[in-house]
Each structure stands twice: as structure tokens, then as C-alpha cells.
Amino acid sequence: MEQWAILSGIEGNLVAYEALLDDIRRQRDSVAELYVLGDVVGLKGDNRAVVQRLQSPRTGELEPQVCIGWWEEQCFNLYLLGGLPDAPELIAQEGADTAQHLFESVSRESVEWMRSLHFGFHELDCLLIHGSTVGYADELTPDMPAIQLCDRLIRADAKNLFCGRSGLAFECWIEPSDLCSTIVTLEGTQAPKEQGRSPRRVVGVGNVGRILGQATYTLYNPANNHITFKTVKYGKAKGFALQGSQSQHGHESPDIRASR
Amino acid sequence: MNNPSFIAVAGPSGSGKTTWIQQSFKDQTAPLFYFYPGLDTISVDLMRLGYGFPEVQVIPDQQAQQVLSSLPDGAVVYLELGFHLSLESPLLSALPCHQVAVVPPYLQESEWHEWADEIVLGNDIAMLDAVKQPELWHTPLQGQVFDPPSLEVVLVELTGGAYGKVHRLKGIFEMPDGQALYIDFVAGLEGIEYTELNIPRWLEGRPHRLSGIEVTGYNLEQKLIAQTLLDGSLADDMIASYQQQYKTLNPVEEEIAV
């Protein structure tokens, strides 16, 4: 059975991304697609190296499908290719020094490459995107009001909405039902309509680079709709990597194992 | 030897003369000719004829004498008479025509009835003001590609009388997906008719083929109509991006070499 590997937030952390690629290679069910939901650059390592790695996968590796994230938007702003020339969000959040650091850590060519990326991917009944269709900064979490997640799913026009902004790994099923809608216009009252939908799902795909030593990503099997969250532990020490894995529906798999 | 036959078709504007003629073309094997005296070569009817019936020879005004005197064996010539041509024209009396009048069904008596050998009941159109001759305004639109929602707005406004009283509107418009639309409106008939012309999609830049519009009516604000039409036509980069989009969504299936 072929799966998709979906990840977000490398944030310049090449070591974490390499550890994750190793983990993907080890999957029994082969991985057919590799989606990177934005934030490939950030403050966690070598942005140039990560961009390079994504641009030219090695022989036999999957071609990553990358979309734009929050950090990429900040680069557009810094390189005056975006809508907010002074990157106010970035400066408010990280300070001016960090903005300067980010500016220096990417080349104009890589920013132009980022500019050519998609805002998201519609594949089968899935939308894969960094934030949501509302914007790259829209942070979906399981603590949000259900109605808001419901709205994002409606806007996504998909059964599964994969996103990465929050950095959290979660799966949230939403089922709206029993809503009675009545409309009155100048022409009179229209017959009430009952509205509801089959359950749909928001999936937070985790984050690769933010927490040093631990990368999380998501495996999705389109054939049976199963989600598996994977946590890859990695260390600088050579030949040592620790890996953990958890799968959906509360069946926590006990196979936390060290591999050599 | 088979003598050529001549069929003259007359009737009020919008009654369905062209439709009737094109209908008759369909089941003919004889060499076919079409002649609309006084009609410009940019006429929408001629363009449509060229796209729909490439085998029909259109006789240009200047060559009429010459072509009519050397018609091939068994040729059938259709003469369409516009409202600007009198039924008593010397041209008509010189030719042995079978005279067909296409008239609205409610019309019982008219100069067409007196003139015709055959009456065809056409569209149920409103009759034009008999006293005042309507204006005919037309313009070629070759190379222009239209933004479909803009075109729709213009047509609704035009036919709704925003730029003068329109009795008849015909046009061939190029669309960003490479298709060309034939558009037909007759005052008094329901709605505007859109027909896709059965010709290849033009997906390489501005189309190098005939298109245009022709409006009959009163007090037409010609400059404003032209300007509004142009406001809805696409710039080069937009045309290119639409065509690219169409090609991406509908890739041509390439033949697989064995």
C-alpha cells in the first residue's frame, strides 16, 4: 500500500530532515509522495543547505512537493517580493536582528525559487497547505472552536485538510449536523433547509526542525484513509538514532526502538 | 447541360433568412454559391458561412458579373437580400430567380408576400419601424479575445438598450479557451443565442482568423459600443496565461510510437 509522507517546518534544520528521510526509507509500506507544507527555512540551521537539498533530491529519492509557509512569506517580505515590505509580523515576533539574520541566511535565488512554489496542493479529497485557505499564518489547532475548524474545512473544499502552521501533530474529526437554515428575501420565505455534512478531518502534520533532536511527520494512506504520526529521534552522535512511532485511534504502537 | 438555378431570399431583418439558407446548404450536392449584394466582406454572416460551409463559394460584389456569367454545370446560387436592397432591383429582374420570402408567422400581407414564389415562416420577430431605415453598424474584431463575463455584461447591456435600440445583433467572438462563439440576438425573441463554432481551438496567441460584430438598430452609440467591447477584451499576457492554463488542463494525447 502506498502512502504519502507529509511534513512541515524543517526551518533550516538539515540534520532533522535527513533523519526523517532515513525514516521514510525504512517504511515497510512504501512512500509514494513526499509533501513539504512550508517553513523549509527558519532559524534552526542552514537554510541554504535545506533549500539545495529540496531542490535536488538524490537518485532514487522522491521529488518533494513543497508549498509556501510562514517563514517563506517573511523572506518574500524581506526581499521586497511580498505584500508587507518591512516584514512587520516577523519583526514583532522575532525582532529586527533575527530578521537581518534570516535575510542573510537565504540567497535571492532561493527566495525566487520559494516564490515559484504553490500555496497548497489539492490531491484526491485532500488539501495540503501550510496554514489554511484563509492565509499562511492561520494556525489550526485542536483547541480551536469546532465551528472554526468546520469553517476551514468548508473553505478547503476537501475531506482532509493537512496543515503545518501549529507544528502540532493531531487529527481532528468534525461532524456538522442538524442545522436548519431559513431564508427570507423580498420575494418571500424559502423552504427551510436542513444542513449537515459527513465527518471531515483536520490533520496537523507535526514539525520537523523546531525541536532539536526530535522530528515529527505524518504518513497518510489514501487507500484506507489511515493516518500515522511518526516521531524520529535523532542525535548528533554518529550511528545513533532513536525513533518512536504512534499510530491513530489511540492504538499507541509500542515499537519505540533504537536502531543502529 | 444543367442550367444554374437561382434562389433569391428576402424578408425582414431577423426573420431567419440566413438560417434558412444555411439549412438548405446541408442537403445539396450541387456546386453552391452565395451572394449577398452590397454586403461587406467583414459581415458576420459571411464569416459564419466560411467556418460552417467552406465548400460554398461566396461571390464578392465586384466579381458578381463575372462569376454569374460563368457558373459551372448545375450550380445553385443563393441570393440573400438585405433590407437595404429593394425587391425591384434590376439585378433581381435580370436573373431567373425562384423567390423565397422568410417572414414572421403573424405577418399576413406585405411586399414580401406579393413578391414571393414561396413563403417560409420564420422567427416571430417584432417588425422594424417602416418609416425609418435602421442603422447597420459593424466592426471586425479579428485578434481580439474576450473575457467571457465581460462579454456577457456588454451583450446584456447592448441588447437591453443601453447603447441605443438594438433590433438585431450578430457576432463571432474569440474566447480565451480557443473557441469561437457565434452570438445571435433578435429583438422580440427570448434571450441571446450562443453557438460554439465547430472550428479548431486557437491556442497560440491572438487568433488570425475572422471575427466581428454587427448591430442593426436605431440611435446606436457606436463609439461607446466599441469602447465597451474593447474594455472586455484581454491583453496579451492574459491571453497567454489562459491558453497555457487550457493546455495544461487538456494535454494533447501524444501518439505512442511503437
Added chain:
Amino acid sequence: MKLAVMSCIHGNYEALNAVLSDIDRHKTDQIYCLGDLVGYGPHPNAVVEMIRSLDIPTCQGCWDEDIVDGLNACDCSYPSQLAEKRGKQAHEWTDQVIHPEVREYLANLPITLQAENLAFVHGSPNSQHEYLLPSMDGFAALERVLSTGADVLFCGHTHVPYVRDLEGGKLSMRVHQPGQAETQKQSTVSLKRIINAGSVGEPRHGRPNATYVLYDTDSKQVTLREVPYDYQKTCLAIVEQGLPPIFAWRLARGMEFAERADDPNHVCQR
């Protein structure tokens, strides 16, 4: 308390006067205005002065915002290239004629107004440019109301009035996070309402008459009002002021000058 709520006057002074007289006759306690005081119509300054002199609480419309910030509406908010060109013509004209203090007033209008369990916005709580059409998914519409914390959301911007009741909606939510037990929640939303005030000066319901709404906070009764006025006067003024005559032609037929975008929920990233 009896309220009158109006929106989208669009520089049509005749229509505003007719609506204000109609409101007078209904003896309301309070008037609210949902913005779009200017744009397309021939009397932007007079309309703003009237609203100001009557101290009518008003929120900022998409046109008011654009006149202040420069044309902000993205291309995508126009349904056609032609509509966009016309919108720009109207924008430029308005931009030239409005007085500095009028611009200043428009700049300081709030995006939303709130009074007890009522919220007032121009387009939607998300943006002055978002259309809340009656055809919008019920749960998406419900989200717009809930995001304000109010029970009744007044909006305009579509130029066609309507009332929509949303009742009994249930939402169940099941969350799974690695390392945590699965959680489930279910909630039912009580009756919420969207009231669209239509348009005073640029109606698009197919007739030239101005529209607005009356709302009784005690009985919760809504009345959609359609008020005839001398639209020919406005049409004449449009032509006299040098605005495109097609604006007058469309106004006389209850056709909006620029129709709404294909994707009404589209919120521009800019």
C-alpha cells in the same frame, strides 16, 4: 427598541433621503449604517455629511476603505475585467471629488459595531470585501455570526437584502493526538441570525427601489423595506457629473454596476 439598519448608499443622495423619510414614518429609536457611503454615485460628500449630521453609527465599507487606503480591492474581487475597469473609473472620480474632512471621517470608521447581542459589519466579520450570500454554506455562515459573539449579525455589501435563521446546528469533534487519549465533544448552537440590509443607493434586486431593514429588538421581528424614490434624478446627476452613463442605465434597472466576484468567500491575501 426599534432599529433601522441601512447599507451601501454609494453616493446616492436621493435614495438616502427617501429612506430617511421612510425611517421617520416608522418611528425608530436608532439608525445604524453598514458603510459604503461613497462610490459609483454622484453625491459622495452630501451623503457623508447627512450621515454625520444625524450621528448615525456607521461601520466602514469596502468602498470607504478603498477611498482611504487607495484601491485595495484585488483583481479577484471583480467578477469581470469590464466591472474592474468601471470600478476603477468610479474610484478615480470619487477620489477626486471627496473633501478632505470626508476622507478623514471615512478613515476613522470602525470595522465592526456591537450593541448587546447585535453585531454590525459591512461584508463579514473577516473583511469588508467578503460577501455573505444567502447561498453560503450554513455552517460557514454560522461561523461568521459566532465569531462576533453576537446572536444577530447585520451585514450589507451584497446589495440584496435577506434574513437568514440558523437553528439547531450540532457540531461534534473528535480529537486524537499522539500520546494522549482520544477526546470527544459535542455542542449545539442556539438560534443565530444574519440580516442583510440590502442597498440604499445601488440596489441589485432587479428594481430601482432603495432597500433597508427594520428590526425590533423586543419582538425580534425583521421587516425588509423597499422604498421607491426618484431614481431618475440620481441618473441625471450621474450623467451631469461626468460619470459613465452606463451607471445610470444600470441603476434604473436595479442592476449593480459591478457584480460580485465568482468566489464570494474569497478573501484577498493583500
